[in-house]
Amino acid sequence: MKIKSADFVMSNSDVAKCPNEPLPEYAFIGRSNVGKSSLINMLTDKKNLAKTSGRPGKTQLINHFKINENWFLVDLPGYGYARVSKKDKKTFQKYITNYFLQRQQLVCSFILIDIRHKPQPIDLEFMQWMGENGIPFAIVFTKADKLKPLAIQRHVTDYLQHLLNEVWEEAPQYFITSSSKKTGRDELLDYIDAVNLEYFDASRNNPI
Numbered sequence: 001m002k003i004k005s006a007d008f009v010m011s012n013s014d015v016a017k018c019p020n021e022p023l024p025e026y027a028f029i030g031r032s033n034v035g036k037s038s039l040i041n042m043l044t045d046k047k048n049l050a051k052t053s054g055r056p057g058k059t060q061l062i063n064h065f066k067i068n069e070n071w072f073l074v075d076l077p078g079y080g081y082a083r084v085s086k087k088d089k090k091t092f093q094k095y096i097t098n099y100f101l102q103r104q105q106l107v108c109s110f111i112l113i114d115i116r117h118k119p120q121p122i123d124l125e126f127m128q129w130m131g132e133n134g135i136p137f138a139i140v141f142t143k144a145d146k147l148k149p150l151a152i153q154r155h156v157t158d159y160l161q162h163l164l165n166e167v168w169e170e171a172p173q174y175f176i177t178s179s180s181k182k183t184g185r186d187e188l189l190d191y192i193d194a195v196n197l198e199y200f201d202a203s204r205n206n207p208i
């Protein structure tokens, strides 16, 4: 899929105030600093569309970006950021949780995992929670440029094996990406294109 336009629409902390157009949307979630905002910039080919930082905790709101005038990418704050207070963490969690539970237009979430790291409880718990609540997701391994090809394969195989042993009967759909090298861009955009087509077909057949 070609990206013809990518525009920031709004930021807020209330799912009820998110854009109310019936367009499919894709959310990026994962630990702080894993590369969510960078991935949005890489996919849209816009360097500064989503704000990024070397310091964790940069993204603090639900951010909607409208793509090609007919679907949304959503940048979210990271979970597991140690430097915000416990109270702030709870507030983060509450509105992120509400977003996932209430957002009708959310067709797929991408859970980002730093490809260098071993499976972490916080990510596994989050996947478990998504599964229990029937919220579809795919895994996106990030920062693949930090490993050599053989190590990439080994890390991904180990990670998926861990998921199969501990959490799931079936491995989820996954992507290997690097925002700095643009790895995985075509695959992710093709996937989104296919899900968009399904969404628009279904809404044609079941108009509200």
Ligand code: GTP
Residues within 6 Å of the ligand: 031, 032, 033, 034, 035, 036, 037, 038, 039, 051, 052, 053, 054, 055, 056, 057, 058, 059, 060, 076, 077, 078, 079, 142, 143, 144, 145, 146, 177, 178, 179, 180, 181
């Ligand atoms: P929060 O908004 O704080 O939750 O972080 P985030 O997940 O949005 O991460 P962000 O995109 O801001 O990136 C965090 C850091 O990782 C920045 O220094 C990026 O330059 C770096 N980074 C992101 N993606 C990649 C990548 O693919 N490769 C490399 N080498 N660095 C990356």
Ligand code: MG
Residues within 6 Å of the ligand: 036, 037, 038, 051, 052, 058, 059, 075, 076, 077
């Ligand atoms: Mg961010």
